[in-house]
Amino acid sequence: MSNKTIFKIAFVPIWLLFILFAIQYIFGLIxxxxxxxxxxxxxxxxxxxxxxxxxxKKIYFNHE
Incomplete structure (x- = not known):
């Protein structure tokens, strides 16, 4: 398994963590x-x- 594949798999939960934190932050400010x-x-x-x-877009839709 290449490093790029591992990065693609690991990127989704990290993004979800950030988005959930941002939503929690906004609702806390509301x-x-x-x-x-x-x-x-x-x-x-x-x-x-x-x-x-x-x-x-750069990771998944970049056909080199």
Whole structure:
């Protein structure tokens, strides 16, 4: 098994861990009245999803 295959398999649970942490962080901020922190959390979650999709594209859909 190559290193790239191991990376592909290991990447999914790591991403799920980050996405669950980000969702928990955002819902924790929603319970507080400060809406600016909630907006920052949503922007950070959006950046996380965008970066992850770009990495998925590079790993899984790059035919060299």
């Amino acid at each position: 319970s507080e009245p400060d809406s600016i922190k909630v907006a920052i959390g949503v922007v950070l979650l959006s950046c996380l999803i965008l970066i992850t999709l770009l990495i998925f």
